[in-house]
Amino acid sequence: MIARVYIAGLFFLLSGCAKDPHTVKNLPVAKAQEVVKIHPNNTAFTIDSTYLESSAKNIREFYKDKKYKALWTDEKDRKTLLLSIASAEQDGLQPNDYNYDTLTAFEKNKDLNKEKSAAYDVLLTQSFYKLALHLFKGKISAASLYPDWALEQKKLDIGPLLNEALKNHTVDKIIDRCRPPHKTYEGLRKCLAYLNSMPDDGTLQTVTIKESIKENDSLDQVVLVRKRLAYWRDLEQSDTISPVYDTKAIEAVKKFQERHGILPDGAVGKKTAEALNTTRQQRIEQVVVNLERWRWFAYDFGEKAILINIPDYRLAFIENNDTIATHKVVVGRPDRPTPVLDSKINYLVVNPTWTVPPTILEKDLTPKATDDVSYFTNNNLRIFDKDSNEILPEDWKPEMAKNYRYVQGSGNSNALGNIKFNYNNRFSVYLHDTNHREMFGRSYRALSSGCVRVHKPLELAEKILTKENSDWNMDKINEMIAAGDTEKIYLKKTNNVHQLYWTAWMDKNGLQFRNDIYNLDKLLYDKLRN
Template sequence: MNKIIYSFVLFFSLIQLSCKKDNRDSVAENQDLIKDAKTNTIIRPIPNEVLEKLDDSLKLYYAKLNNYEIWYNDENRTDLINEIKFCHKDGLNADDYEFDKIKELESKRDKMDDNEIIDYDILLTKNYRKIATHLYKGKLKPTQLYKDWDLIKKELPLSDSLANAIKNTRVSSSLKNLKPKDFMYKRIKRSLVLLEEFPDYHFNKIEVKDKIQLNDTTPIIVSIKKRLKYWKDYTKTDSIITPIYDSTTFVAVKRFQKRHGLKPDGVIGKGTVKALNFSKNERREQIIANLERWKWFPHDFGNEYILINLPDYSLNFVKDNDTIENHTVVVGKSTRRTPVLTSKISNLVFNPTWTVPPTIIKEDLTPSATKNRNYFDRNKISIFDKAGNIVSPEFWDPENSKSYRYVQSPSYNNSLGLVKFNFNNRHMVYLHDTNHRDYFSREYKALSSGCVRVENPLKLSETILKLNDEKWKKSEMDTIINRKNTKTIPIKNSINVFLLYWTNWSDGNQLVFREDIYDLDKKLYESLGN
């Protein structure tokens, strides 16, 4: 009597079968075949000589299931095949997972011998591993693409995930659980669905020399109206499209500008024309790049966190999944990019001094002070030599400008303003107030030297301090600022800070895009090889 084998939390009855041979031993020879008592499906052992040829990762997958075939169940195979078939919804490409080959082999599976079934099983396992990895942490490694990106490395025991999925016939669910769960990822996915509703259409480039204002008449307005109509911003049904920039078109332009993060003033200038000239295919590539990027980001942001989207020039403070306040920010220029990173707020510094960083010494301070030594007094900057002695501007040596330390005194017009927010990172960047408060009203806000300047920073300070153990009051904060002495307040409660980068999402049934300020989208899409 064959003994009963318990495996995969299912009951299997032992059977003895003879199998065909190819150049290797039959999978059944000297090994036990088992049968799934629930589905009456034969489950074949993986021969040792086959296991030995697998890489360590695949060996672990099979070891988790006692070195038997994994994909014996029709439902599990169907789930995997369907996930691969529709992976484009997550910005992936079915060709990367040998979809056509798998589809062909699946149609022939009933006629396969045991060894062919084992080979097919390994093919499925390899591609489960591949698509699971890509869904969880993306196809590419950000550290290999960007030297200034510091994201926490994501690891997941995928072999455990597959083992649990096979046992519970939940392959589809296991893959869905690997995807980013943040609402923004879902909004980016939604934008891909919305985009596909637009017809394929070849766009001719719109060229505008001068800004176009309301009531202007110019032939290019006809093309602009057609483009706005294509993107559903212009909803009027016209039998004849005139070259007049009328009030209906004015409203449509403002709607378009708002969706693209442009100043919604209705004036058609360079920024608006640039956004109008994006084709459907270019927007698709941009969305796919953003889906990849979000797979790199953390799956769990925590209960309290500051989330900054660099291209959107926005800061959101989130507590218990609710945005409790938001701020406009200024970020680094394209030549001095703000890095993408994750960290934790460590302390706030009121009335901070500002030590001029090396890049600004080289590119700003030295050239300006060489022309006029009054630069130091005008900007309240003190010069210190290596011994810590104050150096008079008249004895400052521009040829050795790097050998000095430059410190700006606290004031309302200090480069850091009235407060800065420190968090640990290797780039020496932080959040801070600014002496250029007019920058927040500009359309293009990639204007800093790398740090993030925050509008209304004292409101953000108040919120952070209220969450701190000491429960600071606004009056206490005001007293510190009015005394004009530098004071550092440690933040004991953990508040995560995320400086991230994404240029697309959806808002209801509307597509939303932002200018790719660091020109990352196109290069990322090309690197994906889709």
């Protein structure tokens, strides 16, 4: 399996391709202009090692292991690789990042001398390596773009894959195996193909909303709404004429709203109008960046895992790649975003206490306590100095605020609610219950200070604990909560946590888009196209 084939630090630079190798300006002059004629009789030959001096170390070592024999003498292998490179467009990648035009020009040349044949062979190998690596782990590094993304680094030993591809003449199958195996990734590829097949939307007029459009309103803007709904196939083309906002239009808007994560109330307000006005090209770019993100995500989420999509405010509990249950979540607001990470739950805490983190201390606690020192008593907060001596609220000094530790006692008013799910990470975030459960009724739920609040968390705890030990059930959890004691429940079995971020996908209800709540999409798209 490809997920088990690893090697550390596999990076290669196509420095030998900085100039068009078809001109052979970056290769030493051959002693004899021997015509190898790769086409049409595919003659095998040996490559002078000096031709590889500008190649990356892993490329040089691969050829050395093969005693510098040409690798791509089979026409089928070459043309299959060219087709695979061309099809990279379906993954939101650009074929010429993998030397498509140069390789095509080589393939069309029926008589190549030895130095050009060597250049062609090496470039094919470099292009295979680069494409396979980009499909497996992404074109760019997540951490280089987003400082608060801490995903496990995916590693791949491409040499054995190339060996297999050439030995069995299965270049396309090996390349395909490098793609993420997840259904969401394949759905995104279908999204991209679908969007590229749609007609131009440049003639559609912008929907301008001053007041929400509601049932039976008769407005010129209704016609524009209908046309955009028809373009996205949420409404029949034959229903685009009437200026009356009738039942058909309302039902189409509800369908559109559901596909965009908007409260499906049928009214066309500013958020719905903004989604309607989003162009096909903008949606294409959105899909392209999400394809790249899914190449960053873990190749295998694990036997049991919690998968969180931050922009969708949704958590899925999965087992053997099947979704067992979903929960609404509240995530960090844009100025305090929930980080993207991979981790493992190590324990649960029933009736947790809460230690105030630095961000909340600085931005919330200190200003409020400075205004009114009763803030501590009203919120069941105790103050401790660095030696764990308790400080009375009346002795608290704002200028010393950062020198104290603040702990909120367990109970119904505790910020973490009745249960906490802990996992190691450098951001000190975790999943937890909340004492503000009314937030789950909102459609916009980027409202926390970075941690993830879970709707119906005891149901999630029960699923995790019953997998741990069949003796666990909801009654036992409720008994522990009623007892009021703070208790940790350590887990022996692995429960992975993946806090992820994607804003587009395809499911049984069609194309799905979500607001880019942290404004990350454009930054990534620009980087991908540089």
